[in-house]
Each structure stands twice: as structure tokens, then as C-alpha cells.
Amino acid sequence: MEAQAARVGPAARSWRHAFESRRVLAPALIAPAVLFMVLVVGVPFAWAIYLSMTDAVGGSLTGNWVGLDNFTEAWQDENFRRALRNTLIFTLASQALVVVGAALLSAFLVRDFRGKWLVRFLVILPWAAPVVLSTIGWLWILDSLYSVVNWTLARLSLDGALVWLLDAVGLEEDAQVPLQWLGRPNLALVAITLVHAWRILPFAVVIFIAGRASIPSEVEDAARIDGATGLKKLWYVDVPLQLPIALVAVLFGIVFTAGDFAVVYILTRGGPFNSTQVLPTWAYAIGIDSGSLGAGAAISLYLFPLLVVVSVLMLYFARRVQVT
Amino acid sequence: MTWRQKLATYLVVGPFAIVLAFPFYFALVTMFKTNLDLANVQHSPYVYNDLEGNFRWDFWNYATTEHVAFLFEETNYPRWLVNTLLVGGIVVGITLLFAMPAGYALARLAGRWGQSAGVGIFLVYLVPPTLLFLPLSRLVTELGLKDRLLALMLVYPSFTIPFATWLLMGFFKTIPQELEEAALVDGASRLRALASIVLPISLPGILTVVIFAFSLCVNEFIYAFTFISTSEHRTISAGIPNDLIRGDVFFWQSLMAATLIPSIPLALLYNAFLDRFIKGFTGGAFR
Numbered sequence: 001m002e003a004q005a006a007r008v009g010p011a012a013r014s015w016r017h018a019f020e021s022r023r024v025l026a027p028a029l030i031a032p033a034v035l036f037m038v039l040v041v042g043v044p045f046a047w048a049i050y051l052s053m054t055d056a057v058g059g060s061l062t063g064n065w066v067g068l069d070n071f072t073e074a075w076q077d078e079n080f081r082r083a084l085r086n087t088l089i090f091t092l093a094s095q096a097l098v099v100v101g102a103a104l105l106s107a108f109l110v111r112d113f114r115g116k117w118l119v120r121f122l123v124i125l126p127w128a129a130p131v132v133l134s135t136i137g138w139l140w141i142l143d144s145l146y147s148v149v150n151w152t153l154a155r156l157s158l159d160g161a162l163v164w165l166l167d168a169v170g171l172e173e174d175a176q177v178p179l180q181w182l183g184r185p186n187l188a189l190v191a192i193t194l195v196h197a198w199r200i201l202p203f204a205v206v207i208f209i210a211g212r213a214s215i216p217s218e219v220e221d222a223a224r225i226d227g228a229t230g231l232k233k234l235w236y237v238d239v240p241l242q243l244p245i246a247l248v249a250v251l252f253g254i255v256f257t258a259g260d261f262a263v264v265y266i267l268t269r270g271g272p273f274n275s276t277q278v279l280p281t282w283a284y285a286i287g288i289d290s291g292s293l294g295a296g297a298a299i300s301l302y303l304f305p306l307l308v309v310v311s312v313l314m315l316y317f318a319r320r321v322q323v324t
Numbered sequence: 325m326t327w328r329q330k331l332a333t334y335l336v337v338g339p340f341a342i343v344l345a346f347p348f349y350f351a352l353v354t355m356f357k358t359n360l361d362l363a364n365v366q367h368s369p370y371v372y373n374d375l376e377g378n379f380r381w382d383f384w385n386y387a388t389t390e391h392v393a394f395l396f397e398e399t400n401y402p403r404w405l406v407n408t409l410l411v412g413g414i415v416v417g418i419t420l421l422f423a424m425p426a427g428y429a430l431a432r433l434a435g436r437w438g439q440s441a442g443v444g445i446f447l448v449y450l451v452p453p454t455l456l457f458l459p460l461s462r463l464v465t466e467l468g469l470k471d472r473l474l475a476l477m478l479v480y481p482s483f484t485i486p487f488a489t490w491l492l493m494g495f496f497k498t499i500p501q502e503l504e505e506a507a508l509v510d511g512a513s514r515l516r517a518l519a520s521i522v523l524p525i526s527l528p529g530i531l532t533v534v535i536f537a538f539s540l541c542v543n544e545f546i547y548a549f550t551f552i553s554t555s556e557h558r559t560i561s562a563g564i565p566n567d568l569i570r571g572d573v574f575f576w577q578s579l580m581a582a583t584l585i586p587s588i589p590l591a592l593l594y595n596a597f598l599d600r601f602i603k604g605f606t607g608g609a610f611r
Contacts, residue, residue, distance in 0.1 A: 040479060288550060
């Protein structure tokens with residue numbers, strides 16, 4: 001008995017000891033998470049690539065090998081090219097609005113003023129609310145018959161002016177009152193862009209504020225001593241210091257907008273006449289509605305290069321943030 | 325601040341707050357509107373009106389709760405709320421189980437490669453569900469999980485785990501290492517030090533992860549939309565647009581109530597935990 005205990009003792013202790021060492025413990029703690037990721041992200045992703053090179057249809061997991069045909073066929077499809085173009089338009093236009101808005105709003109939100117907590121609560125509402133639900137709110141605001149926007153424009157007698165303006169800038173040739181925000185191709189593009197900007201803005205504001213807070217007060221003092229004020233300070237001190245963090249916020253915004261399915265699906269379902277399709281909704285239309293699993297997978301994979309670019313840029317700028 | 329600066333602040337901040345919050349105010353007004361008030365395009369949509377279309381201060385006499393009652397009594401909405409809580413709760417549990425050890429190890433134990441591993445896990449968070457939903461919907465069917473909440477419970481951690489691991493890594497980094505080392509010197513094992521020293525201190529951080537991971541689950545749309553086909557099994561994100569919007573018949577008041585009710589508590593929680601979230605999300609990059 002004693003001998004046995006002695007034999008087990010050191011072995012168990014050394015096993016415990018090994019578990020204590022960083023080299024064993026760290027991988028042991030990280031491995032389950034990584035394994036889970038491989039199963040629920042890695043495998044489906046690999047499967048998506050495989051499917052995109054087959055003619056698989058709904059109801060099956062495999063198909064005949066067709067190489068890159070799905071990708072080239074998608075490219076030749078006018079609807080696909082419009083979906084790709086729309087994805088880029090929504091993403092870039094909404095993020096441009098977000099950057100300007102967030103820079104402006106965050107500059108004032110860092111000040112101390114009465115009622116700040118209320119303003120902050122109101123400002124982050126669009127980000128906190130589930131995107132599907134807030135988009136349904138917009139569906140109501142932009143309703144074809146009861147749109148509050150049109151009602152207000154009519155009351156202010158601005159609707160005629162807006163119709164004229166839309167015609168003048170060539171956005172809507174023969175628009176009519178009440179404006180069909182979601183029923184006309186170009187107006188729908190505008191509406192969707194604005195909804196995206198609206199929902200991403202609070203997130204960007206929050207990140208911008210964090211970035212501002214990270215600028216050491218010594219910098220402010222030094223700038224003041226050197227006589228940098230107003231625009232000069234903005235251009236030579238604030239912008240360079242905040243650029244990396246601003247870009248990180250934008251890159252997040254790009255990922256969240258480009259990959260989004262809900263906003264377009266709820267507002268227009270890609271219509272009218274597929275004029276507002278984006279890659280995710282078009283992939284859904286082909287992959288699920290039409291049941292062409294392979295072709296749908298190829299369409300959604302067109303998002304991937306964009307993601308790679310964004311990720312690389314994000315890593316680059318995140319490092320810059322950490323250095324400063 | 326001078327009065328000019330104050331004025332400028334309110335002039336910028338005010339309009340932004342109004343525009344950003346407007347859909348929620350509008351949903352709030354709409355959800356209690358009577359059908360007659362809502363359907364008359366002459367009536368102001370901003371307020372409650374009497375039958376002649378005049379704005380009434382005593383709005384409670386011109387509003388109705390019948391559409392909210394309809395939502396809870398005649399639709400599957402209560403069921404969707406329960407489903408959402410169920411899925412969110414289970415997913416948060418699974419997430420913590422995987423993300424806490426990983427986040428801790430990345431913050432403390434792993435050396436140089438740990439930094440890259442952390443970034444690698446975070447990048448997984450950036451893979452949008454729209455890239456994976458087609459193969460996943462097939463896999464879910466093959467595994468016999470179609471139309472079952474279990475499918476969502478198993479798939480949602482794909483984005484909550486990377487997100488939570490990253491946040492937790494940021495939180496754990498802000499805890500002074502000396503605290504654990506003292507425990508280690510006293511003879512406690514690493515895991516014991518983790519359980520008895522680190523966890524209690526990082527409870528606020530963990531709570532932040534719980535809230536934001538839960539909110540990611542409520543937000544998710546495309547999986548919930550493609551995996552689940554029966555109304556009773558839906559979560560709110562998929563149930564509301566699917567079953568409450570039928571063709572051209574919109575139950576606007578009920579719809580607005582349905583969207584506002586989950587949004588408000590989430591917004592309050594966001595507000596309460598925002599500062600902590602930023603700390604973790606930026607990975608302790610700004611201190």
C-alpha cells in the first residue's frame with residue numbers, strides 16, 4: 001500500500017505541476033474556444049468555398065464540381081453586379097456620413113453640460129436597439145402612404161421643393177408627392193444609406209470619444225504653449241492623433257454594413273426590381289429562394305476579399321493606436 | 325465654458341440627439357394610436373388627435389392600449405420573447421464557459437504568440453453570418469436541427485465567443501497581476517487563483533460581456549430567419565418581421581410596440597455598461 005501511494009504521488013504531482021506551467025496551461029485553456037471556432041466557423045467557411053465550386057442545389061450538401069463557373073456566371077449577371085455596386089455604395093456613403101457626424105458629435109459630447117446623461121442615452125439608442133427592430137421603425141417612418149417624413153414636408157410646404165431638387169440633381173426624374181422613399185430605386189438607395197449611417201453612428205461616436213480620452217493632457221498643454229489653437233490645432237494635433245482610432249471605428253462600420261442582411265431585407269427586400277439588392281440579400285435570393293446553393297455561396301464569398309482588406313488595415317491601425 | 329460654447333454645444337448635440345432618437349419616440353407615439361387617428365393622413369402623426377384631427381393634451385383619452393394587448397394575446401410575441409431569452413441565456417452560458425478560460429490565458433499566460441492568437445480570435449468575430457448562413461443552413465438540416473432553437477444555441481457562440489474572449493482579455497489585463505501572484509506564493513494553484521481572486525474582481529467585466537453577448541443574440545437575424553420555419557419557434561428578430569408583417573396589411577401599432585419593448589431595456593443596460601464595454605473592447609489599448 002505504501003509503495004503504491006509513493007508511486008502515484010510523484011506522478012500525480014508532476015502532472016499537476018505540468019498543468020501549472022504556462023506552456024501547458026495556456027494552450028489547455030485556449031484550445032476549447034479555438035476548437036469551437038473551427039467547428040462552427042472554420043468548417044462552414046470551408047464548406048462555403050467547396051459549395052461555391054459545385055452546382056449543389058437546396059436539399060443537398062454536395063454537388064458536381066464546376067470550378068469557378070459560379071463566380072464567373074455571377075459576375076456576368078447584371079443583378080449581381082448591381083448588388084456588388086450597391087454594397088459598396090451603402091458601405092462607403094454611410095461610413096462617410098458616420099465619420100463626419102461622429103467627429104462633430106464626439107467633439108461636443110466630451111464637454112460637460114447639463115443633461116449630458118440624457119443626450120448620451122438618446123444618442124446610443126440606435127446602436128443598442130436590435131437592428132431588425134429599429135429598421136421596422138424606419139419602415140413605418142418611410143411608409144408609402146403614412147410616412148411622417150412626407151407629412152412633415154407637406155406641412156412645411158417643402159415637398160414640392162424637394163421634388164424639384166431631386167429632379168434638378170438628377171436623382172429622381174419624375175418624382176411625385178408623396179415621395180415613395182422605398183418604392184423608387186434611387187430614393188431607396190438614399191434611404192438605406194441613411195438608415196445604415198443612423199445605426200452605425202452611435203458606435204463610432206463612442207469609439208471616437210474613447211480615442212479622445214486617450215490623448216494625454218500633456219499634448220493639449222504642449223499645443224497650447226506652442227500657440228496652436230482653433231483650426232491649426234485641429235489639423236496638426238487632433239486629426240493626426242485621432243486618425244488611427246477613427247479608422248478602426250470606420251473599419252468596424254464597413255464590416256457591419258457590408259455584411260448586413262437585415263436592413264435591406266426589411267426595408268425593400270432588394271426591390272424595387274432588384275435595384276437595392278446587396279450581396280447578402282442576393283446570395284439569399286439565389287441560395288435559399290431559388291435553391292441554387294452553389295451559386296449563392298459564390299455570391300456571398302465575393303464579400304471575402306473586402307473582409308480581408310479591412311482586417312489587414314484594422315490590424316495595421318490598431319497597432320498604431322497601441323504605439324501612440 | 326462660456327455661454328457661447330454652451331450654446332454651440334446644445335446646437336450641435338440637440339439636433340443629433342433628436343434625429344438619432346426620433347424613431348423610438350415615433351414608435352412610442354404610434355403604439356398607442358387608435359386606428360382612426362392613425363389612418364387619417366390629415367392627422368398629425370407626432371401626437372394624439374381627436375376625431376376632428378385636433379391635437380389633444382389629454383392624450384390618454386385619445387390613445388388606446390388595445391394594440392399592445394393584441395400583440396400579447398393574439399400573436400406569438402410572448403412566445404418569441406421567451407424563446408429569445410432562452411436562446412440568449414444558453415448562448416451566454418456557453419460563451420462564458422469557453423471565453424473565460426481563453427480570455428484569461430491570452431491576457432496572462434500566453435507569451436508573444438498569445439497576442440497573435442488573441443487577434444486571430446477577434447478576427448473571427450468579423451466574419452459576417454451572411455458568409456456562412458448557406459452552408460450552415462444545410463448542415464443544420466443534415467443534423468436534424470432544422471426548426472429547433474438548439475440550432476441557434478449551437479451556432480450563435482460562433483460570434484459571441486470571439487467577441488467575449490476579446491472583451492474578457494481586455495478586462496483581465498487591467499487586473500494587477502500581483503494579486504494572483506500573492507495567491508500563487510501562498511500555495512494556491514493557477515486555477516484556484518483564477519476562481520478565488522480574479523473572478524470576483526472581474527465580475528463587472530463579466531457582467532458587461534453577458535449583456536453585450538446577449539444583445540448580439542437578440543440582434544442576429546439571418547440565422548434565426550433561415551434555420552427556423554415555424555412561428556412558435558422563432559425569436560423576436562425573426563418573428564416580428566415574418567409574422568407581424570403580412571403582405572400589405574400592417575399592424576403598425578402592434579409592430580411598434582413589438583419593436584420598442586425589447587429595445588428599451590437593452591438601451592438602459594447599454595447605457596449602464598458602456599464605459600466598461602469600451603475599456604474591454606479597445607483591449608486596454610487606451611489607458
